[in-house]
Amino acid sequence: MKSFSIRWARPIAVIAALAVVSSCGLPQVGPNKRQIYAGSVQKEGDAFIVAVNDRVTRATAVTPALGFSQSFLNASQLGSDTIRAGDVLGITIYENVDDPLLGVEGAPATLLEEVQVDGAGFIFIPYAGRIKAAGNTPDAIRRIITTKLGEQTPDPQVEVRRAAGDGSTVSLIGSIGAQGVYPIERPTRTLSAMLARAGGVTIQPEIAQITVVRGNARDKIWFQDLYRNPGLDIALRGGDQILVEEDTRSFTALGATGGQAQVPFETQNLSLLEGIAQVGGLNAGTADPTGVFIFRNEPVEIASQVLGRNDLQGTQRMVYVIDLTRPNGMFMARDFVIRDRDTLYVTEAPFTQWSKVISAITGTAGSASSLSSLASSG
Numbered sequence: 001m002k003s004f005s006i007r008w009a010r011p012i013a014v015i016a017a018l019a020v021v022s023s024c025g026l027p028q029v030g031p032n033k034r035q036i037y038a039g040s041v042q043k044e045g046d047a048f049i050v051a052v053n054d055r056v057t058r059a060t061a062v063t064p065a066l067g068f069s070q071s072f073l074n075a076s077q078l079g080s081d082t083i084r085a086g087d088v089l090g091i092t093i094y095e096n097v098d099d100p101l102l103g104v105e106g107a108p109a110t111l112l113e114e115v116q117v118d119g120a121g122f123i124f125i126p127y128a129g130r131i132k133a134a135g136n137t138p139d140a141i142r143r144i145i146t147t148k149l150g151e152q153t154p155d156p157q158v159e160v161r162r163a164a165g166d167g168s169t170v171s172l173i174g175s176i177g178a179q180g181v182y183p184i185e186r187p188t189r190t191l192s193a194m195l196a197r198a199g200g201v202t203i204q205p206e207i208a209q210i211t212v213v214r215g216n217a218r219d220k221i222w223f224q225d226l227y228r229n230p231g232l233d234i235a236l237r238g239g240d241q242i243l244v245e246e247d248t249r250s251f252t253a254l255g256a257t258g259g260q261a262q263v264p265f266e267t268q269n270l271s272l273l274e275g276i277a278q279v280g281g282l283n284a285g286t287a288d289p290t291g292v293f294i295f296r297n298e299p300v301e302i303a304s305q306v307l308g309r310n311d312l313q314g315t316q317r318m319v320y321v322i323d324l325t326r327p328n329g330m331f332m333a334r335d336f337v338i339r340d341r342d343t344l345y346v347t348e349a350p351f352t353q354w355s356k357v358i359s360a361i362t363g364t365a366g367s368a369s370s371l372s373s374l375a376s377s378g
Contacts, residue, residue, distance in 0.1 A: 175201055223244070
């Protein structure tokens with residue numbers, strides 16, 4: 001009787017294992033292709049599942065448009081000698097008399113250092129009065145002072161120097177060599193020159209973005225575009241704020257990939273093929289190359305173009321699928337553009353689930369065999 005029970009223990013264990021597997025399911029890294037397609041609009045789901053082709057690639061190839069508005073581009077360079085409110089002037093006055101009007105007897109000259117231009121654009125010079133400085137050059141101010149003092153002292157000689165003041169400075173912050181406030185001088189009247197003056201950018205140039213804030217206006221460009229297109233090298237204005245920061249876009253990689261993580265963009269335009277490469281490629285042991293999916297909330301304008309419909313309203317849930325094993329699959333992946341907040345998901349190959357079934361069965365049967373051996377020995 002005991003041998004009979006032992007003989008039937010293994011088949012019973014296998015049947016029990018199959019029952020457990022079928023009832024409880026198997027562990028998965030995520031949904032398989034069948035489960036994803038079950039959520040399509042065609043099957044009463046809420047997502048449109050679209051196979052990627054050349055037309056879809058063109059319709060979805062939307063990248064963030066960065067650039068300066070015409071108000072920035074059309075601004076001419078400031079004259080390097082033009083005085084503005086807040087600037088600081090240094091003034092030296094020479095008088096050709098023994099008893100000078102401004103200075104001390106016997107002194108060759110009178111020094112007026114750090115004469116600041118007030119908010120209204122004026123400076124005050126003793127015996128010359130209040131003089132309009134903003135909008136004038138140092139030479140023009142020199143002539144004005146000479147004329148006014150000439151009425152009270154014979155043949156005065158005046159020297160006017162412009163120093164850096166808060167009326168013609170810009171502030172640079174972010175990923176820059178040396179953050180700070182810098183004067184607009186003759187060599188640094190343009191954006192690229194000012195960036196160089198501050199030590200250049202300290203992050204990867206391919207993902208560096210430059211934002212310029214001027215009053216209520218705010219525009220942004222790619223750092224690389226600044227040097228590719230000289231027309232973007234705008235003239236600066238006093239009070240400009242320049243921010244250098246890293247591109248904040250990212251996508252999420254899940255499923256049978258080399259790594260599952262939130263992945264930052266490493267280039268301005270990122271293709272699906274490059275995105276897969278960034279996470280270590282497909283998992284050679286588990287990935288199904290026929291099931292590469294991109295999950296995205298697509299603006300209605302693009303979704304309508306992709307689907308060829310005009311009855312859509314609001315943002316649409318789109319699932320783009322690429323079969324890398326097709327003759328043009330790699331080309332499609334190379335041309336399809338990943339966008340900010342996309343989710344890249346690669347399904348597991350069917351054999352992976354079968355391997356899990358076999359492993360579950362053999363593992364359970366092995367446990368049952370061990371129990372049978374213990375029973376027989378007892």
